[in-house]
Amino acid sequence: MRVAVVVPRSVPYVVGGAERLYxxxxxxxxxxPGHTAELIAxxxxxxxxxxxxxxxxxxxxxxxxxxxxxxxxxxxxxxxxHRSHAVYMLHTLRGLYDTYTGPQADPAGTDxxxxxxxRDVLRTAPGSRDGWRxxxxxxxxxxxxxxxxxxxxxxPGPLCRSLIHWxxxxxxxxxxxxxxxxISRTVARRRDYFPHGAAVDVLPPPSSLxxxxxxxxxxxxxxxxxxxxxxxxxxxxxxRYVGAPVRLRIAGTGPDEGRLKELAAADGRIExxxxxxxxxxxxxYSRALAVPFVPKDxxxxxxALEAHLAAKPVITCTDSGGVSDTVIDGVDGIVTAPAAxxxxxxxxxxxxxxxxAARLGTNGRRSAQTITWDPVVDTLLAGPAPAPAPVATRTxxxxxxxxxxxxxxxxxxxxxxxxxARSLADGLTDRWDVDVLALDTxxxxxxxxxxxxxxxxxxxxxxxxxxxxxxxxxxxxxVPIGDIAASLLIAQNPAFLSLVGDLGARASVAVLxxxxxxxxxxxxxxxxxxxxxxxxxxxxxxxxxxxxxxxAQALTQAVRAVERAAVRGxxxxxxxxxxxxxxxxxxxxxxxxxxxxxxGYDVAGTPFTTGADRRRNRDRWLAAKATRxxxxxxxxxxxxxxxxxxxxxxxxxxIVELAPCLPDTLFVIAGGVGEHxxxxxxxxxxxxxxxxxxxxxxxxxxxxxxxxxxxxxxxxTNIKLMESFAxxxxxxxxxxxxxxxxxxxxxELLLADPALFAAAVHTxxxxxxxxxxxxxxxxxLAESGYDWSVLADRFRHAVERxxxx
Numbered sequence: 001m002r003v004a005v006v007v008p009r010s011v012p013y014v015v016g017g018a019e020r021l022y023x024x025x026x027x028x029x030x031x032x033p034g035h036t037a038e039l040i041a042x043x044x045x046x047x048x049x050x051x052x053x054x055x056x057x058x059x060x061x062x063x064x065x066x067x068x069x070x071x072x073x074x075x076x077x078x079x080x081x082h083r084s085h086a087v088y089m090l091h092t093l094r095g096l097y098d099t100y101t102g103p104q105a106d107p108a109g110t111d112x113x114x115x116x117x118x119r120d121v122l123r124t125a126p127g128s129r130d131g132w133r134x135x136x137x138x139x140x141x142x143x144x145x146x147x148x149x150x151x152x153x154x155x156p157g158p159l160c161r162s163l164i165h166w167x168x169x170x171x172x173x174x175x176x177x178x179x180x181x182x183i184s185r186t187v188a189r190r191r192d193y194f195p196h197g198a199a200v201d202v203l204p205p206p207s208s209l210x211x212x213x214x215x216x217x218x219x220x221x222x223x224x225x226x227x228x229x230x231x232x233x234x235x236x237x238x239x240r241y242v243g244a245p246v247r248l249r250i251a252g253t254g255p256d257e258g259r260l261k262e263l264a265a266a267d268g269r270i271e272x273x274x275x276x277x278x279x280x281x282x283x284x285y286s287r288a289l290a291v292p293f294v295p296k297d298x299x300x301x302x303x304a305l306e307a308h309l310a311a312k313p314v315i316t317c318t319d320s321g322g323v324s325d326t327v328i329d330g331v332d333g334i335v336t337a338p339a340a341x342x343x344x345x346x347x348x349x350x351x352x353x354x355x356x357a358a359r360l361g362t363n364g365r366r367s368a369q370t371i372t373w374d375p376v377v378d379t380l381l382a383g384p385a386p387a388p389a390p391v392a393t394r395t396x397x398x399x400x401x402x403x404x405x406x407x408x409x410x411x412x413x414x415x416x417x418x419x420x421a422r423s424l425a426d427g428l429t430d431r432w433d434v435d436v437l438a439l440d441t442x443x444x445x446x447x448x449x450x451x452x453x454x455x456x457x458x459x460x461x462x463x464x465x466x467x468x469x470x471x472x473x474x475x476x477x478x479v480p481i482g483d484i485a486a487s488l489l490i491a492q493n494p495a496f497l498s499l500v501g502d503l504g505a506r507a508s509v510a511v512l513x514x515x516x517x518x519x520x521x522x523x524x525x526x527x528x529x530x531x532x533x534x535x536x537x538x539x540x541x542x543x544x545x546x547x548x549x550x551x552a553q554a555l556t557q558a559v560r561a562v563e564r565a566a567v568r569g570x571x572x573x574x575x576x577x578x579x580x581x582x583x584x585x586x587x588x589x590x591x592x593x594x595x596x597x598x599x600g601y602d603v604a605g606t607p608f609t610t611g612a613d614r615r616r617n618r619d620r621w622l623a624a625k626a627t628r629x630x631x632x633x634x635x636x637x638x639x640x641x642x643x644x645x646x647x648x649x650x651x652x653x654x655i656v657e658l659a660p661c662l663p664d665t666l667f668v669i670a671g672g673v674g675e676h677x678x679x680x681x682x683x684x685x686x687x688x689x690x691x692x693x694x695x696x697x698x699x700x701x702x703x704x705x706x707x708x709x710x711x712x713x714x715x716x717t718n719i720k721l722m723e724s725f726a727x728x729x730x731x732x733x734x735x736x737x738x739x740x741x742x743x744x745x746x747x748e749l750l751l752a753d754p755a756l757f758a759a760a761v762h763t764x765x766x767x768x769x770x771x772x773x774x775x776x777x778x779x780x781l782a783e784s785g786y787d788w789s790v791l792a793d794r795f796r797h798a799v800e801r802x803x804x805x
Contacts, residue, residue, distance in 0.1 A: 001034060001035050001036075001068045001069055001381070002035075002036050002037075002038075002066070002067050002068045002069075003029050003035060003036065003037045003038070003067060003068065003069045003070070003071065003381070004037075004038055004040045004064050004067040004069070004070045004071070004082075005022060005025055005026050005029070005037055005038070005039050005040065005071050005073065006040045006042075006059070006062070006064070006070055006071065006072045006073065006077040006080050007022045007039065007040070007041050007042075007072075007073050007074065007077055008041070008042060008043075008044035008055065008059075008073075008074055008075070008076065008077055009041040009042060009043050009044060010044065011043050011044065011045040014225075016225060017300075017302040017303075018073075018074065018090055020207075020208045020209070020302070021073075021090070021183075021205050021208070021302070022039055022041075022073065023039070023208060024205065024206065024207075024208035024373065025037075025071070025088070025205070025373070025376070025377075025380075026038070026039050027208070028373035028374075028376070028377050029377055029381070032377065032381075035381070038067075040062070040064070042055075042058050042059060042062070042077075043055075043058075044058070044059075044076065046093070047155070048148040048153075048155050049143060049148055049153040049154070049155045049157075049159075049160050049163075050140075050143040050148045050153075052076075052093075052155065052160065052163075052164065053136060053139045053140050053143060053163075054140075055076050056076040056079050056136060056164075056167050057136050057140070059076050059077055059078075059079035059080050060079040060080070060081070060132060060133070060136065062080045064080060064082055065082075067082070068084065069082075069084045069085075069086070069381065070082040070084065070085045070086070071085075071086050071087075071088055071380050072085065072086075072087050072088070073087075073088050073089070073090055074089070074090040074091060075091070075092050075093045075164075075168065076093075076167070076168075076171075078168070078171045078172055078177070079132070079167065079171045081176065084178060084384075085176060085177050085178055086177070086178060086179040086180075086181065086380045086381075087172065087177050087179070087180050087181065088181045088182075088183070088203065088376075088380055089180070089181065089182045089183065089187055089193065089194075090183055090187070090299055090300075091187055091190075091193075091299045092164075092168060092190075092192075092193055093164055095156050096156055096160065096161040096164045096165070097165075097190070097191075097192060097193070098190050098191065098297070099297075100156060100161060102154075102156045102157055102158065102161070103157070103158055104158055105158055106152055106157075106158055106159060112145075112146060112150075112152065114141065114142040114145045114146055115142060115146070115152045115159065117138055117141075117142070118135075118138050118139055118142045118159070118163070119159070119162075121134055121135050121138050122135065122162050122163060122166050126166055126167075126169040126170035126173060127169075127170060127173040127175060131170060132167060132170045132171070135163070135166060135167065135170075136167070139163055165192065169195070172194065172195055173195065174195055174198060178383065178384030179201070179379070179380070179382065179383075179384055180194055180195075180198050180199065180200045180201070181200065181201040181202070181203045181376075181379060181380060182194075182200050182201070182202055182203070183202075183203065183204060183205055183299060183300045183322070184202065184204060184299060184300045184301075184321075184322035184325045185202050185322070185325050185529075185569070186297070186298075186299065186300070186321045186322040186324070186325060187299050187300070187322065188200045188202050189591045197804075199804070201379050202527055202529070203375060203376045203379055203380070203527070204300065204305075204325065204326075204371050204526070204527060205300070205302075205371075205373070205376060206305070206371045206372050206373055207302055207305050207306045207309060209278060209281065209282065209306055209309075210278070210282075211279075211282045212282055212285055212286070212306060212309040212310045213282070213286055213310060213311075214286065214310060214311035214312075214361070214365070215283075215286030215287050215310070216286075216287055217288070217289045217290075217312075217354040217357050217358060217361075218247075218287045218288070218289055219246060219247040219248070219249050219287060219288060219289055220246055220247065220248045220249070220288065220289055220290055220291075220292060220347060220351075221248075221249045221250075221251070221284050221285065221287070221288035221289075221290075221291055221312075222235060222248075222249075222250055222251070222291055222292050222293055222303070223250070223251040223252050223276075223281065223284070223303055224252050224293070224295065224303060225252055225253070225254040226250075226252050226253055226254030226255070226256045226257045226260055227254045227255050227256050228256055229295055229296050230254075230294075230295045231294045231295055231296055231317075231338075232250060232256070232260050233256075233259075233260060233263060234294050234317075234338065234340060234343060235248065235250075235292045235294060235343065236248070236260060236263050236264045236267075236270060237263075237340035237344075238292070238340045238341075238343035238344035238347060239264075239267055239269065239270060239344065239347075240267075240340065240344065241340065241341050241343075241344025241345055241347075241348065242344050242347050242348045242351065243348060244348055244351035244352060245269070246269065246289060246347070246351040247269045247270070247271060248269055248270045248271070248292075249271050249273055249284060250270070250271065250272050250273060251273040251274070251275075251276045251280075251281065251284060252273075252274075252275065253274055253275050257272070260272075282310075285306060285307060285309075285310035285312060286310055288307070288310070288312045289312075289350060289351060289354060289357055290307075290312055290313045290314070290315055290333075290347065290350045290357055290361075291303065291304070291307035291312050291313070291314050291315070292314075292315040292316075292343065292347060293307070293314055293315070293316050293320070293323060294315070294316055294317045294320055294338065294343065295320055295321070295323065296319060296320070296321075296338075297319060297320065297321035298320050298321040298322045298323050299321065299322050300322040300323075300325070301316075301320070301321070301322045301323035301325070301326055301327075304316065304323050304326040304327055304333075305326055305368055305371065307361075307364070308326065308332060308361070308364030308365055308367065308368035309365060309368045309369070310361075310365075311358070311361040311362055311364065311365040312357070312361045312364070313332060313333045313334065313350065313357050313360035313361045313364060314326070314327045314332070314333035314334075314364065315333060315334045315335075315336070315343065315346045315347060315350070316333060316334075316335055316336075317335065317336055317337065317338040317343070318335055318336070318337055318338065318564075318568075318588050318589075319338050319589075320338075324565075324568055324569065325526075325569070326368075326526075327364075328518065328519055328522050328561075328562070328565045329561035329562070329564065329565055330360075330487075330488070330557075330558050330561040330562065331360065331363050331487070331490075331519040331522070331523075331561075331562070331565075332360050332361070332363040332364030332367060332522075332523075333360055333364065334346040334349070334350070334360075335561070335564075335565070359491070362491060363490075363491050363519070363523060366491065366497075366523050367522055367523040367524075367526050370501070370523075370524070370525075370526055371526065371527075375527070400431075400432050400433065400508065401432055401433045401434070401435060401503075401506050401507045401508065402425075402428050402432040402433070402434050402435070402507055402508070402509055402510070402511060402799075403434075403435045403436075403437055403500070403503050403504055403507045403510045403511070403528075404421065404425050404428075404434060404435070404436045404437065404510070404511045404513060405437050405439075405500070405510060405511070405512050405513065405517040405520065405521060406421055406436065406437070406438050406439075406513040406514070406517070407438070407439055407440070407482070407483050407486045407513075407514060407516050407517060408438060408440055409436070409438040409440045409449075409457055409459045410422040410425060410436055410438070410451065410457060411449060411451055411457060414643065414672075414691070415643035415645070415672075416599065416643070416718075416719035416720070417513070417514070417535050419719060420513075420533075420535060420599055420719065421513040421533070422451075423600065423602075423788035423791070423792055424511075424533065424597070424791070424792055424795045425451075425455060425511070426452070426455070426788075426792055427788075427789075427791075427792025427793055427795055427796045428511070428792075428795075428796055428799070429452060429453075429454040429455055430793075430796060431796055431800065432454075432508070433454045433455070434454060434455040434456075435455075435456055435458065435503045435506075435507070436451065436455065436456065436457040436458065437458050437460075437496075437499060437500055437503060437517075438457060438458065438459040438460070439460060439461075439462060439486050439493065439496050439517060439520070440459045440460070440461065445461060446458070446459065446460045446461070446495075447459045458499060458503070460493075460495060460496045460499060462485075462486075462489075462492075462493055462496075463492050463493050463494075463495070465489075465492040466485065466489045466492040466493055469485075469489050469492065470482070470485040470489060473485065473488075473555075476551060477549065477551040477552045477554075477555060478549065478551060478552070479545070479546060479549065479552055479555075481555060483514060483516045484516065484542075484555055484558055484559055486516045486517055486520075487515075487516040487517070487518070487519050487558065487559075487562045488558055490517070490519045490520045490523065491523070493520075496520065497520055497523055497524045498524075500520050500521060500523075500524035500525060501524035501525060504521070504524055504525035504528050505525070507525075507528060508529075508803070509528070509529050509530065509531060509571070509799065509803055510525065510528050510529070510530040510531070511530065511531045511533060511799075512530055512531065512532045512533065512566060512570075513533055513535065514533075514534075514535055514538065515532060515534075515538060515562045515563045515565070515566035516562060518530075518532075518562055518565055518566050518569070519562065522565075522569075529571045529803065530569070530570055530571065531570060531571060531572045531573075531574065531799055531802065532566040532567065532570040532572070532573045532574070532592075533574045533597070533795075534563075534566075534567075534573060534574065534575050534576070534580060534584060535576065536576070536580065536714065537563075537579075537580045537583035537584055538559050538563045539556065539559050539560045539563050539583070539587070540583050541647075541713075541714060542555070542556050542559045543556055544646075544713045544714075545646045545713075560587070563584070563587060564587040564588055567584050567585075567587050567588070567590045567592065568587075568588060568589070568590050568591075568592075570590070570592045571592060571593065571802040571803065572592055572593045572594075572595060572798055572799060572801075572802035573590065573592045573593070573594050573595075574594075574595045574596075574597045574795060574798060575594065575595075575596055575597070576596075576597070576598050576599055576740055577596070577598065577739050577740025578596065578740065579739055579740065580740070581594060581596070592802075593798065593801065593802045595794070595795070595798035596740075597791055597794055597795050597798070598740050598741060598786065598791065599718065599719045599722060599740075599786075599791075600719075600722050600782075600786040600787055600788045600790070600791045601719065601722035601723050601725070601726045601782065601786065601787070601788065602726070602787070602788055603722070603725075603726040603779075603782045603783050603786065603787040603788075604783070604787055604789065606698075606701075606723075606726040606727050607698075607702065607727070608726070608727065608728045608779050609701075609702040609727060609728045610728040610772050610775050610776065611768075611772050613702075614702065614703065614704075614705070614728065614729075615705075615768075617699070617702045617703040618636075618637050618703045618704070618705060620703070621637070621699065621700065621703040622634065622637065622666070625687075634664060634665070634666045634685065635664045635665070635765075636664065636665045636666070636705040636706070636765040637665070637666050637668060637703060637704045637705050637706075638662075638665050638666065638667045638668065638704065638705065638706045638707075638708050638761060638765075639668050639670065639700055639701070639704035639706070639707050639708065639724075639729065640652070640655060640667070640668070640669050640670070640673075640707075640708045640709075640710075641670045641671050641697070641700075641707075641720050641723070642669075642670075642671050642672075642673035642720065643671055643672045643673060644671075644672040644673050644675055644676065645673070645714075646713070646714075647711055647712075647713045647714030648671075648673040649673060649676045650711075650712055650713055651673075651708075651709075651710045651711055651712070652669060652673055652674075652676050652677065653676075654710045654712065654754060654757075655667055655669070655686065655708065655710065656677070656682055656683065656686065658710070658757060658758055658761070659682075659683040659685050659686050660683050660685075661758040662685075662758055662761060662762060663685060665685065665705075665706075665761065665765060666685050666686075666687065667683075667685060667686045667687070667708075668687055668688075668689060668700065668704070669686060669687070669688045669689070670688075670689045670690075670692055670697065670700060671689075671690075671691060671692070672690075672691055674688030674689065674690055675688075675690075698727075701723065701724070701727035701729055702727060702728075704729050705730070705764070705765045705771075706729065706730050706731070706732055706761055706764045706765055706771070707720070707724035707729040707730065707731045707732075708731075708732060708733075708761070709721055709724075709731060709732070709733035709734065709737035709738070710732075710733070710734050710737065710754065710757055711733070711734055711736050711737035712734060712736060712754065713736070714736070718733075718737055718738070718739070718741075721733065721737065721738060721741060722741075722782055722786050724778075725748070725775075725778035725779055725781065725782040725786070726779065726782050728775045728776075728778075728779055729775065730749070730750075730764050730771035730772070730774055730775050731748075731749040731750070731774075731775075731778065732749065732750045732751075732752060732757065732760045732761050732764050733749055733750070733751055733752075734751070734752065734753065734754065734757070735751050735753070738751060741786075742781070742785070743778075743781070746774070747774065747777055748774055748777045748778040748781055749774055749778060750763065750764055750774070
């Protein structure tokens with residue numbers, strides 16, 4: 001196969017990341033047996049309206065019929081017409097797209113006949129066979145008649161913008177292009193870059209720079225063209241906040257060079273290296289302590305990839321665009337706000353802790369080494385992408401699989417997080433085969449378990465090195481860190497990373513149950529799109545758990561970093577409540593779709609017990625447990641069910657204070673949370689059952705007079721609330737305990753602040769008719785909107801929409 005790689009050549013010509021990408025792509029195609037590739041470069045000046053018209057015309061006039069296949073790359077190269085055409089987009093003319101800041105309407109006095117004629121042809125729909133020729137001919141005539149300096153032809157300007165958008169829509173019409181791809185998720189997601197509904201493959205390119213290797217961690221180093229969008233000025237200003245005697249070495253040239261040198265003149269630690277050879281560039285990377293790279297909304301960020309290949313951490317900013325596709329805060333670099341102080345503190349942190357720099361860099365190298373030309377060439381040389389079919393009618397392929405990453409197995413179910421993850425994964429099996437990958441500290445060895453005809457669970461234990469480091473950190477901060485450790489110490493688990501890589505290669509999407517295994521996904525499968533199912537607002541919850549513990553503050557920051565990366569990088573974020581969504585949005589901007597998927601329960605499979613039947617069950621339960629012989633005054637049974645989780649522990653502490661106020665009520669604490677009770681210090685009308693079998697719990701749910709939900713902290717929506725609604729147990733809850741659920745005080749339950757909770761419980765157990773009425777309303781609510789089958793369908797449809805948008 002003879003392939004043409006069609007590219008614009010800047011005037012004046014400069015060699016940068018795009019030019020290196022073109023050369024690498026041509027070489028990679030040429031290495032395929034039976035393939036040759038040729039670089040077709042056309043001079044493309046772009047300093048005026050007229051030059052843009054001529055550049056677009058030059059590519060439209062190319063005759064490449066002697067080639068079997070054409071790959072275009074960057075505006076205006078996709079104007080080429082060919083029977084077999086793939087677009088591998090670096091970017092459009094951004095000054096007329098996402099960075100356009102000019103006027104939206106033509107300036108006054110632009111009603112010249114030539115301008116009106118051009119406006120008329122731009123009102124025609126793109127996509128006709130020769131419409132583009134007419135548009136370019138009229139545009140050229142307009143320039144010839146009015147001159148490039150006419151106000152209507154300002155570049156950038158509204159008429160120029162309309163022209164380029166029309167030409168791009170015409171050239172990129174799916175009738176002219178068989179396959180679309182982009183160099184990063186950032187490019188793929190930008191508005192108006194691709195036709196609406198087009199399937200876009202994200203294919204990050206590798207670096208063509210040879211010989212990158214690890215070396216000593218010495219100086220800060222950055223390299224780029226010296227112009228304002230690269231924000232070298234921000235790095236120079238950040239050096240004012242770096243007290244360590246570390247040098248900053250800056251390679252590159254550009255129009256901003258003189259001004260930047262003046263800005264840095266007072267700091268003897270800053271050196272400008274000018275243009276350097278590839279050999280010297282490799283040497284600079286190898287000696288770097290870290291690579292600060294902070295461009296504004298970069299398309300991809302080849303510098304970050306090269307830094308990682310040299311095992312160097314990257315310091316970047318939250319608004320650096322495609323660099324965020326490569327860098328995970330706290331895993332292989334540091335991501336800060338685009339402020340000199342924040343950036344400087346990150347640089348100081350690595351200067352003070354070169355061991356941290358080495359750990360981050362090692363993680364970066366592991367993920368960077370997975371980026372090769374093979375998937376790029378495979379995709380770009382494949383035939384036209386199939387026309388999108390309705391999701392329900394698509395045939396299954398080897399990539400019709402989903403991997404679910406979790407820090408616990410989904411079976412056996414012992415807590416609410418497992419129940420949610422298992423229920424949503426069950427829903428995905430209507431569309432995909434599902435592989436659950438659990439980094440599970442509770443299993444002594446690797447296990448593989450079938451969870452159904454289309455779901456398999458692979459559980460792997462953490463490594464001994466992980467266990468040792470986790471123990472050290474937990475001892476230092478004084479709190480358990482199991483889930484956070486999965487994020488911080490993932491590089492200590494090569495067997496698990498290998499499993500993620502192997503199964504991820506067969507998948508079309510990953511689902512993160514919690515954010516903590518995002519580093520594993522990004523290291524093993526950096527290009528696999530993912531869905532983040534947020535069980536809670538983790539940063540908020542961990543902050544509440546750790547409180548003012550100064551030793552744990554770094555852990556809170558680590559949680560914030562990985563949660564922010566999950567929100568920013570996901571195709572879809574699903575949340576349990578609107579409050580959680582608001583908290584996650586505070587982490588920073590995200591291009592993800594959002595979907596509310598609250599917690600639910602197997603409502604249809606749960607018997608509904610109320611009225612006299614419930615009271616008879618209660619009497620039988622009390623008699624069977626011989627409770628009345630110990631507590632003869634007991635007349636009602638209050639139930640609290642929970643796992644050993646801090647919000648539940650706080651709820652049990654509250655019940656211990658509540659119980660003496662209601663001596664005629666027996667308080668039953670079921671589940672692992674009962675271990676928190678002091679056997680000697682608890683009130684006599686409290687009993688703990690420990691963990692119960694499903695049948696024993698069902699018996700309690702059919703017997704209790706009231707279900708307690710006195711939550712004062714935590715996030716997400718409360719699964720035990722739906723459990724009680726489904727079973728018909730009247731509920732008393734704090735407002736926080738009912739977060740994210742469409743309930744009203746006195747309708748489905750009683751809502752009470754802690755100070756009024758005892759009175760609400762008393763009302764519930766004495767007003768039986770009112771309690772039964774509310775229980776019936778609660779069951780109806782649960783059936784209509786909170787059954788797991790309903791919620792799993794909602795989740796699956798949201799995933800399907802996110803993957804086809």
